[in-house]
Amino acid sequence: MECGYYDRDLCHSCTAIEVAYGRQLERKQELVRGLVDPLGSPRWLAPVASAEAGFRNxxxxxxxxxxxxxxxxxxxxxxxxxxxxxxxxxxxxxxxxxxxxxxxxxxxxxxxxxxxxxxxxxxxxxxxxxxxxxxxxxxxxxxxxxxxxxxxxxxxxxxxxxxxxxxxxxxxxxxxxxxxxxxxxxxERSELVMTVNGIGLRVRPRSFFQTNTAVTERLYAQVAEWVSAADPVSVWDLYCGVGGFALHVADPAREVVGTEISPEAVASARDTARAMGLPEAGPGSVRFLADDAAATPADLPGTPELAIVNPPRRGLDASLCAWLEGSAVGHAVYSSCNAKTLARDLRRMPSLRPVEARLLDMFPHTGHYEAAVLLRRD
Missing domain, CATH: 2.40.50.1070 (OB fold (Dihydrolipoamide Acetyltransferase, E2P))
Structure with missing residues (x-):
């Protein structure tokens, strides 16, 4: 990518801009694989590349x-x-x-x-x-x-x-x-509609949304594909944000619950679910709760067949890892922006083995990335 600001020494935010983009992807893949492979050697799908310019929303x-x-x-x-x-x-x-x-x-x-x-x-x-x-x-x-x-x-x-x-x-x-x-x-309007894979996700001013919409589409589609193959009747989407994962895995035969600590994000997720005509209870339902993800297992009855976790850079709370490890959850999907905390959390949950993984490059020209890993209970 050509950048006059970088060339004139005015901005160095894109720390890897001088590295060919293909090599940037290789370096990120090597970093993430080096941390995850010792914990299960999953099958790695081809990395998802981003446009090199014009990608930040x-x-x-x-x-x-x-x-x-x-x-x-x-x-x-x-x-x-x-x-x-x-x-x-x-x-x-x-x-x-x-x-x-x-x-x-x-x-x-x-x-x-x-x-x-x-x-x-x-x-x-x-x-x-x-x-x-x-x-x-x-x-x-x-x-x-x-x-x-x-x-x-x-x-x-x-x-x-x-x-x-x-x-x-x-x-x-x-x-x-x-x-x-x-x-x-x-x-008058309080929400911006971000259309992702045909779903009009509502985003309020204080709600988090990924900064690369095109790669976010691929991330949601990948997770939806894994969930469809596992075919669970119940899913918990922890750290659900504005509901992207939860709404992508909705199914007439499935109950989905999303939890997020931000009331604004939960309100946005509920608005999208209502616009999609999804019920809040029973088969085919998608329900959103304002709750701390670490507290969710104690606050909700039962155990889901599949859990999706998308924590911030600090990773999962140790208590949530302990609950997932000791639970009857058969599959989990972990979406991470920090492979170091991802690897730490996988070590805390040895019964959930990584079986498939993918790097998704949300942040070209930097050292940042997103990695998604499918976990299956041994």
Whole structure:
């Protein structure tokens, strides 16, 4: 991938950009296999490659600069570097970033000054759907400039006509955390529809969604294929997020339960299930609960025939590994963004042996990846 920002020494976020993409895939496959193979030697399917550019559906841009002349990008120390034309983003997101820069200038929003710890607008986050629809979030230090955004929503929609969802998030603290606890919705619509394999997943401002939609489609399809082959009558999707896995494995003869600690994500998952006409109880049902995945076995009756786990980088809680190891779960699918914690957790569950695996490259030009492993009880 060609990147003028990298060539001009302005941004080095893509740490592997000088490595041929085929070799990037090989290195990731070697890393993950080296950690997983000693624990069961699964059959490895061909890795899923990504487009090399235009693949990121979400742009998280630091706002810096001056009133009337903002930068949207990253910080070089405390100075803003504008990255509105970063080649990682698809055209609708890039157009939105330029339009939002104009909006911020014309409305005269005050960028946050990290060195002086003053100012208001810290970040702008733009998420794009496969259809080119957008969600726009302004991260402010306080509500001081919220009226300016409210009063100029007509201008915002003129400049960014594809913005279905617009919100303000309040992050009053001076620390390297983008989101604060309060979200203020500025549009009637509260959810962006992300169509994945024909399923219109609803995503709210504070809901997690994978940043590479095309590879996410392949991940969900792969897991659905494994679940279909195992043919369980009951499935638990732990760390279910907005319900991607759970809704992909729905079946008229199957009961599916998804659990997620984020109430916003659960609300989105329920909205999608209702839109699909899925019942909440009985055969063919898909039900979502706001719950900590580690607590799910104690909070739900019975044991599923198959469990799907998709934890954050820290991996599974030891208590959940112990429950899975001692349970009657016949199959499990583990989706991981960190092969070190994946391997640690597999060692904690020796009765669930890896039988098939696949690397999916969500994050070209970096050392990050997603790995999915099918586990079967010996």
């Amino acid at each position: 979400k742009a998280k841009m630091v706002v810096a600069g001056e009133v009337g002349a903002p930068t949207l990008g990253i910080l070089d120390g405390t100075r803003g570097t504008d990255l509105r034309d970063c080649p990682l983003y698809p055209a609708p997101v890039t157009r939105a970033l330029h339009a939002l820069g104009e909006f911020i200038s014309r409305v005269r929003l005050l960028p946050y000054d990290v060195a002086k710890r003053r100012g208001e607008l810290k970040h702008v986050v733009v998420t794009g759907s496969p259809e080119g629809r957008l969600m726009v979030r302004f991260m402010l230090r306080s509500t001081r400039q919220l009226p300016k955004i409210r009063e100029n929503m007509d201008l915002l929609h003129e400049l960014v006509p594809a913005a279905d969802v617009v919100s303000v998030n309040l992050q009053p603290e001076h620390k390297a955390v983008i989101e604060g606890p309060e979200e203020i919705l500025l549009t």
